[in-house]
Amino acid sequence: MGGIAFVSPFTNTENPYIARQQEQVSAVGWQVRPLSLGALVRGRCWGLASRDNVVLVSWPENRIFTVAAVSRGLSAKGLAQFLAYAAVLALARARVVYVVHDHEVHDVKASLRRWSVRAIGLLRRMADARIVHDPSFTERYDAHYVPHPLYEQLAGPLAPSMRDTPTFAAMGAVRPYKRLDAVLEAWPAGVPLTIAGKGDDDYVAQLRDIVARRGLEDTVTIDARFLSDEEFLGRLASHDVLVLPHRVGANLVSGAFFAAAGQVRVVLGRRTPFIDWVGTQMPGVEAFDGDGELGEAVLDVVRRWPDLRDVDPSAPVEALFGDAACIAAYREVLGQPRASATQAHTPEGPASASAGRVLTAEGKTHG
Incomplete structure (x- = not known):
């Protein structure tokens, strides 16, 4: 024993x-x-x-x-x-x-x-x-x-993406330290984004107000409810890009990264020591520095999607995590x-x- x-x-x-x-x-x-x-x-x-x-x-x-x-x-x-x-x-x-x-x-x-x-x-x-x-x-x-x-063991290489435009997701608890309000203020019109996870009613209402004020209803979806592990992972795997906008200085790493790693093509994260390090270890990690740079970073991923759609980080993800x-x-x-x-x-x-x-x-x- x-x-x-x-x-x-x-x-x-x-x-x-x-x-x-x-x-x-x-x-x-x-x-x-x-x-x-x-x-x-x-x-x-x-x-x-x-x-x-x-x-x-x-x-x-x-x-x-x-x-x-x-x-x-x-x-x-x-x-x-x-x-x-x-x-x-x-x-x-x-x-x-x-x-x-x-x-x-x-x-x-x-x-x-x-x-x-x-x-x-x-x-x-x-x-x-x-x-x-x-x-x-x-x-x-x-x-x-x-x-x-990793929150789920990888099944193998990613299947080819057939989308002409990547879909973006911000998954997990909908909380202020993730700066989702700043994300919506900077989000480019016409680019699909899903925000999903349980959140405080007042903060979720603030996010919905931003979507309405900016006229993003056709492309931005907010699903503010608790998701089971299976539903969370399934929703995440149905998207191409995970957005990690967490405030610098809050946490060392984001758990959402380890739910998404090897399941999505690209992770677009606010620049932190971890994002900088992991970007040297595997493909498909993109960084932005501040809220004012997020919109251009999103559009850059969209412009480069013909190349990024073939990225498959699953092998290095398995080796690392x-x-x-x-x-x-x-x-x-x-x-x-x-x-x-x-x-x-x-x-x-x-x-x-x-x-x-x-x-x-x-x-x-x-x-």
Whole structure:
């Protein structure tokens, strides 16, 4: 029987990230179990007392703030939960690995933004090791690079596109940090765009007002509702270009990228360290710098579509973010569970940016 990997949160209804992470950590040989306050109360987390076990935590800082699409305030209940989790992590002998997803919590009130940054900083300092999904930030956050999992394994090369004009999509939660209002203000007339995902009623109404004012009803569709994983991936695969307009400084990477990678021809993203890096690793990644450049960037993709329609990034996407690459990186960071060290290894993919550094039972990264 292998060591235990306690995972928090253990479920995520917004996207398949946690489920995919659990699959990959299990493939290394770890027994995946939930870490929650309820599990602690029921006495199901005694393994936290052993240095042979690990804890993988994501987004505990989100608990501090109210659940809202805009202007998230402080939550007294959430703050108490955050402090309880922080105490558990501080007292646990199991090795704590914190996944740094964001630079700050999304859409909090401006007056509270610095507190979200401080909460993330506290968690980074408490952890025995940190993981980032953008290799550009391994040094800044003293972290290991582990590829972000693809939300769906690729079926193979992309089928040829028969469209004369590409269709664009902005998928996922419809929230202000994605700057979809700025996208619509700059969107060129006559170019098809679908915005799909659950959103706050007031923000969605603002987006619809922009569409009406600019006369974009014939080409811009807003489907503001929760989409199941299957529906989300199916809608995404029916488009040619994914638009990633997220505000710079919010998150390290966008989950929508890993839903779309290998499923669409082109990703058009606001310039970030990740977009710059991944653009050197695979075809079909286009960048724009500011809101004022988005319209021209969209028209440039349309003009170049006769060439871009043949782009197929599926092979490099699989090499960069497929299960083999992710499992190999998790093995480097977590190590092989002691009780299962003789088990057969899953075939390894490309070495991660933190090759040779292993989280030891003493809780330090060596290499």
